[in-house]
Amino acid sequence: MRLQKQEVTTMKRRSFLQTLAGAALGGGLAGGSRAAGAIAVPSYLKKYAGQYAADPRGAALRWFREAKFGLFLHYGLYSLLGRHEWVQLREKIPVAEYAKLMDRFTAEKFDADRITDLALAAEMRYVNITTRHHDSFCLFATRQTDFHSANSPAKRDLVGELSAACQKKGLGLCLYYTHGRDWKHPHAPNNDEWGGRARPEYDPPEPSYAYGKNHDLQKYLDFMSAQITELLTNYGPIAAIWLDGIGVPLTGDRAKFKCQELYDLVHRLQPQVLVSYKQGLLGTEDFFAPEHKAVENPSGKPMEICSTLQEKSWGYNTQARHISTDEAWDKLSTAGAVPANLLLNSGPLPDGAIPPEQAQVLQEMGQRIRAQGYPAKHVPSEAPLSRKNKNEKRAE
Numbered sequence: 335m336r337l338q339k340q341e342v343t344t345m346k347r348r349s350f351l352q353t354l355a356g357a358a359l360g361g362g363l364a365g366g367s368r369a370a371g372a373i374a375v376p377s378y379l380k381k382y383a384g385q386y387a388a389d390p391r392g393a394a395l396r397w398f399r400e401a402k403f404g405l406f407l408h409y410g411l412y413s414l415l416g417r418h419e420w421v422q423l424r425e426k427i428p429v430a431e432y433a434k435l436m437d438r439f440t441a442e443k444f445d446a447d448r449i450t451d452l453a454l455a456a457e458m459r460y461v462n463i464t465t466r467h468h469d470s471f472c473l474f475a476t477r478q479t480d481f482h483s484a485n486s487p488a489k490r491d492l493v494g495e496l497s498a499a500c501q502k503k504g505l506g507l508c509l510y511y512t513h514g515r516d517w518k519h520p521h522a523p524n525n526d527e528w529g530g531r532a533r534p535e536y537d538p539p540e541p542s543y544a545y546g547k548n549h550d551l552q553k554y555l556d557f558m559s560a561q562i563t564e565l566l567t568n569y570g571p572i573a574a575i576w577l578d579g580i581g582v583p584l585t586g587d588r589a590k591f592k593c594q595e596l597y598d599l600v601h602r603l604q605p606q607v608l609v610s611y612k613q614g615l616l617g618t619e620d621f622f623a624p625e626h627k628a629v630e631n632p633s634g635k636p637m638e639i640c641s642t643l644q645e646k647s648w649g650y651n652t653q654a655r656h657i658s659t660d661e662a663w664d665k666l667s668t669a670g671a672v673p674a675n676l677l678l679n680s681g682p683l684p685d686g687a688i689p690p691e692q693a694q695v696l697q698e699m700g701q702r703i704r705a706q707g708y709p710a711k712h713v714p715s716e717a718p719l720s721r722k723n724k725n726e727k728r729a730e
Contacts, residue, residue: 376571376606378460378506390606391620394573397506398608398621398675399636401459402708403666404508405696406640406679407449408464408648409492411435411471414684419649422469422517423534429518429542432469439471439486444686446492446499452688453505456696457703460506460573462677465493465565467510467649468579470518474569478560481518492686497569506573509565513558513611514579514591520544521553523582530585555592559599566603575600576623577611588615610638628672637674641665643681643692650681656691659698666699667709 375383379393386393412419414435422432453461466472472482474493484491493509500507515532516522521544523532533543544550566572583591593616597609608620613629621636622629631637643662644654662678669676680692688696 376506376573377501377504378571378573379606380504386606391601391608394606394608395620395636397459398573398638401506401675402670403456403458403703404460404462404506404638404675404677405449405453405456405458406462406510406648406677407682408467408510408650408679409441409444409473409682409686410464410467410649411439411469412467413650413682413686414438416650416652416684418647418651418654419467419681421649423531426534426536428536429540433481433518436471436481436486439483439488441483441486441488441490441492441686444488444490444492444495444682446495449496449688450499450503450505452693452696454503454700456700457708458505458678460508461496461500462508462510462574462576463493463496464510464512466512466561468512468515468517470512470516470522472561474565476561476564478557478564493565493569497572501570507569507571508574508576509569509572510576510578511558511562511565512579513577513593513596514582516554516579518542519554519557521550521557523551523554524549528582528586530582532582551590555596559596562596562599563603566600566607572604572607574608574610574620577609580612580615583615594618623677627668628674637672638677639665639669639672639674640677640679642679643689643695644679648679648681650683650689656689657695659695659702662695662699663702663709670709 375386379386379397382393382397385396408419410419411432412421415421418424421427450461463473465474470479470481472479474482475484475491476482497507514523514530517533520542524543524545525532525535526545534540539545562575565575583593593611597616597618600607600609610619610621610623612622613624614622617633619635621638622631623638623640626639626641628637628639642648642657644651644656647654665678666676680688680696682688
């Protein structure tokens, strides 16, 4: 059967991006764990090259304050079921049974080139993807577990492909990473100590989990540190590490999670990388990232509000309504008035394609922005003061 011209073009694009992704896995792309002064300016920070040379994280913060709009992607095994990204916990699907979904994961229409084109068409400046959600399935070729996309029928490193596309097009790549919750790792936070829906309430108890004296949280912390090191070493320049699962450490002694050590590791590996942990766990995060609405922010740090293109669902959900362009515009307006960025989420279909209803909204958002500008007046809270304003500031 002869392939249509568009199919051939898509295959060529994917091959090109996979080649670049392979270079990233081999450490061939700029970034990695080398010092900022020894590498080229990340493509998303080209506008801030002068500041980047002296202060990589300062340049990144300035970029982030001015970015306004980003694309969030929640994609994983839960997408195959189409019943919300928390389907394993909600339906108490046993770990071994849930893991069988990996045998059906093909991601045949996950197209990093198409995704980044949509982000640019929507006048977005960055993309954030779920490298590992609460079910612990990874979209990158990690050495810490065999539960990942490159080990599935897809045989692809989706994070690597998206990294290559973002670098090529000057988009910042942010990496979502589940921290407080993990429903597969034997030594992840358990309900006995942490509650906060740390794990599904299996009856009888899940046999693969460690319990009581056999449970060692440090083994889970070491696992996460190793994966974060992989993500910041093998995938070129990264804009942000976006941690999730804050409800768990908030229920107990958060110091046991040693988050500051993790933040320091991130900044040591790539000094420009920004760290967030939802509304802020320690207060030392680079920016705050609450869901759907702003939080009080006396620190003046940047803020990003994340919200969805499907009502009440981040992962693809056959029962959830797709919102309209007007509704998405209202979300962008609300964020801009804070001021905050809007991280607008799409839950790709089981095959990895962006739902057509959501792609249309993204395209129409871009058309409206180009015609009208971004809604509301988005003024960075640390914008340089004029000489007159500097004097007024001193007088106060």
